[in-house]
Amino acid sequence: MLRYGRSKIFQQFRIGVLGAPFNQGQTKLGVKDGPQTIRNTGFIKKLEELGHDVVDAGDVQPDDGVDGETGPSGEKNHRRVLTYNQKLSEAVRKIREDHRMCITLGGDHSIAIGSVSGHCIGTPHKQLIVLWVDAHADINTGRTSPTGNMHGMPISFLVQELKHKINRLPGSEWPQPSFEVKHLAYIGLRDVDTLEQKYLDDMGILHFGMRDLDKIGLSEAVARCLDHLQPTESRSLHVSFDIDVLDPFEAPSTGTPVRGGLSLREGLSIVEEARNTGRLRGFDLVEVNPTLGTVKDAALTAEAAKAIILSATAGVRG
Ligand SMILES: NC(=[NH2+])NCCC[C@H](N)C(=O)O
Ligand SMILES: [Mn+2]
Numbered sequence: 001m002l003r004y005g006r007s008k009i010f011q012q013f014r015i016g017v018l019g020a021p022f023n024q025g026q027t028k029l030g031v032k033d034g035p036q037t038i039r040n041t042g043f044i045k046k047l048e049e050l051g052h053d054v055v056d057a058g059d060v061q062p063d064d065g066v067d068g069e070t071g072p073s074g075e076k077n078h079r080r081v082l083t084y085n086q087k088l089s090e091a092v093r094k095i096r097e098d099h100r101m102c103i104t105l106g107g108d109h110s111i112a113i114g115s116v117s118g119h120c121i122g123t124p125h126k127q128l129i130v131l132w133v134d135a136h137a138d139i140n141t142g143r144t145s146p147t148g149n150m151h152g153m154p155i156s157f158l159v160q161e162l163k164h165k166i167n168r169l170p171g172s173e174w175p176q177p178s179f180e181v182k183h184l185a186y187i188g189l190r191d192v193d194t195l196e197q198k199y200l201d202d203m204g205i206l207h208f209g210m211r212d213l214d215k216i217g218l219s220e221a222v223a224r225c226l227d228h229l230q231p232t233e234s235r236s237l238h239v240s241f242d243i244d245v246l247d248p249f250e251a252p253s254t255g256t257p258v259r260g261g262l263s264l265r266e267g268l269s270i271v272e273e274a275r276n277t278g279r280l281r282g283f284d285l286v287e288v289n290p291t292l293g294t295v296k297d298a299a300l301t302a303e304a305a306k307a308i309i310l311s312a313t314a315g316v317r318g
């Protein structure tokens with residue numbers, strides 16, 4: 001079996017940072033303050049001190065006046081979510097075309113529709129592999145979703161196999177799928193809806209839930225994910241990290257917390273292994289909502305997000 005070892009060589013990264021202050025994929029509106037809260041931790045300055053070449057491309061703002069209509073299968077704010085993500089995908093594409101890894105700061109997890117699409121179209125070979133680090137599978141379609149919240153649906157808009165199950169905006173071809181389910185793996189799942197589990201099983205998607213981690217251990221699960229995804233020169237790795245994969249004890253300020261999650265150290269370990277493949281070119285950090293919980297909770301959550309981002313990029317030096 002192929003194993004990805006620890007790289008000891010310091011690599012200077014070219015990085016672009018984008019804020020995605022978007023909250024229409026669910027109902028807890030304070031998640032739009034996520035990007036600012038994460039920026040306030042000073043992580044960009046830290047990356048620069050470590051010798052990386054960082055460009056902060058600012059925030060992609062949602063346009064005013066976009067209709068909040070519900071989609072044909074009950075997708076709440078269907079038009080707002082898709083219109084915003086198309087705009088976001090263009091901003092991510094530009095960062096990729098400037099040969100930078102793109103770090104996108106959410107916002108709710110619906111923003112991955114745009115960040116992953118943009119990573120794909122901005123990458124010459126257009127071949128993505130995706131590691132979804134989350135308590136949730138986020139693979140609902142409008143029809144299967146129990147809530148209608150589109151932050152629980154991004155994967156369905158991104159994978160080839162569900163292309164005919166999703167609703168695009170009338171007259172629009174966007175988004176087109178970015179990858180096939182064989183190029184997707186999950187880690188950290190512990191709150192998966194019944195019909196989502198059926199999708200995972202029927203399509204044979206590799207997934208490690210918390211129970212699997214109890215049995216085989218985290219490092220084995222991460223190694224199996226990376227062995228399965230096989231990052232190569234022509235296959236860019238995208239990691240979509242939902243802060244709710246961490247236990248609420250570590251990251252309390254998030255909209256859909258689920259107890260029994262990862263420690264911060266375990267979260268760091270996942271992203272360090274992803275980084276050490278040398279193929280990580282897209283990274284989302286989503287669902288930090290500083291308006292939930294106390295001021296101390298918000299600070300703890302932001303510091304966890306900072307540590308995760310630094311480990312995904314800075315990693316080991318020397
Ligand atoms: N990105 C998230 N936090 N997603 C939570 C999704 C929860 C639930 N599965 C739903 O579809 O509504
Ligand atoms: Mn989640």
Ligand SMILES: [Mn+2]
Pocket residue numbers: 109134136138151242
């Ligand atoms: Mn999520």
